[in-house]
Amino acid sequence: MELTLDRKDALTELINIGYGRPAGALSELTGYRITLEVPQVAMYEIELIPAMLEAMLGPVVASVSQVFTGPVSGNALLLLDEQSALVLSQLLSEAGAEPRNFDSNAREIITEVGNILLNACLGVFGNLLRIQVNFAVPRMRLESSARLIEAVVDANEEKLTYGLIIHTKFKVKGGDVTGYLVIVLGVPSLDRLMSELDDWESRQLQ
Amino acid sequence: MDDSSLSRRTMREALEGLGQKVEEASDGNQALERFFLKPSSLVLLDMVTTGRHGLDVLAKLPEMDPTVKVIIATADIQSSTAEQARAAGAKGLLNKPINSDLLKASVTKMLSGGDTWN
Numbered sequence: 001m002e003l004t005l006d007r008k009d010a011l012t013e014l015i016n017i018g019y020g021r022p023a024g025a026l027s028e029l030t031g032y033r034i035t036l037e038v039p040q041v042a043m044y045e046i047e048l049i050p051a052m053l054e055a056m057l058g059p060v061v062a063s064v065s066q067v068f069t070g071p072v073s074g075n076a077l078l079l080l081d082e083q084s085a086l087v088l089s090q091l092l093s094e095a096g097a098e099p100r101n102f103d104s105n106a107r108e109i110i111t112e113v114g115n116i117l118l119n120a121c122l123g124v125f126g127n128l129l130r131i132q133v134n135f136a137v138p139r140m141r142l143e144s145s146a147r148l149i150e151a152v153v154d155a156n157e158e159k160l161t162y163g164l165i166i167h168t169k170f171k172v173k174g175g176d177v178t179g180y181l182v183i184v185l186g187v188p189s190l191d192r193l194m195s196e197l198d199d200w201e202s203r204q205l206q
Numbered sequence: 207m208d209d210s211s212l213s214r215r216t217m218r219e220a221l222e223g224l225g226q227k228v229e230e231a232s233d234g235n236q237a238l239e240r241f242f243l244k245p246s247s248l249v250l251l252d253m254v255t256t257g258r259h260g261l262d263v264l265a266k267l268p269e270m271d272p273t274v275k276v277i278i279a280t281a282d283i284q285s286s287t288a289e290q291a292r293a294a295g296a297k298g299l300l301n302k303p304i305n306s307d308l309l310k311a312s313v314t315k316m317l318s319g320g321d322t323w324n
Contacts, residue, residue, distance in 0.1 A: 029303045112210035116281045123283035132286045
């Protein structure tokens with residue numbers, strides 16, 4: 001399954017706009033400049049995704065996942081390698097303690113960062129596409145890519161054979177923290193997203 | 207009320223900077239219990255938390271004190287969410303990450319009788 005070039009372009013533009021807001025939010029939280037790479041959009045078979053994530057993030061992934069529902073439903077994820085998650089939690093912790101392990105305070109900080117970034121990103125999509133996106137409580141996990149994707153598949157309302165993976169790499173503090181924002185959608189939601197995207201494009205051209 | 211200690215800490219520091227006393231709750235039920243025992247003139251409510259949704263808490267608070275003023279503090283930036291909060295009776299909405307200066311200005315305005323929708 002592939003996206004047409006035109007739709008991929010339109011989606012990339014929407015994501016470019018949508019990912020600017022979380023970058024601003026993260027910069028405000030940490031006090032550091034955030035650099036964003038060009039977003040990548042592609043369809044993948046679900047079983048291929050764990051290996052791809054492992055290549056990007058290593059064997060253990062720190063993730064914040066947030067299920068969203070509405071006309072378009074899916075799962076939004078903030079993904080960090082283990083060390084990046086520890087550094088990010090340290091940047092935002094009250095005591096500024098050395099990052100050694102994921103205690104409850106570190107987990108809570110990463111969860112809230114994920115909540116803010118994922119809401120900012122999907123909220124822009126909701127506003128631009130004029131659809132209401134409803135969010136579930138964010139959940140933080142520290143596990144292998146394979147276990148993470150299993151959990152994403154289980155949590156999704158739609159059967160996930162393919163997933164649209166929209167991801168962008170961001171860097172905080174010149175690269176001490178590197179992470180990805182990923183949105184996983186099933187095929188029915190992807191169809192609806194494309195239809196909403198067409199409407200958005202038409203409004204832009206009016 | 208916020209399930210994030212990071213957000214509670216940010217809001218506490220800003221409000222104490224205004225000379226206000228602050229009570230914290232980490233979920234909706236705890237917020238309602240604490241408000242019942244010790245009503246506050248102003249409540250800052252997160253929307254999506256475990257247990258009760260923020261808008262549910264917003265509906266219950268005036269039953270205990272009709273004069274209470276509520277500001278929604280949420281990461282959800284959708285215009286439709288702001289409309290929902292306004293229709294449910296919130297006097298204002300702040301998006302996370304909370305900007306301390308904006309929070310202070312909103313609280314000051316609200317405690318002097320205004321709202322922050324316009």
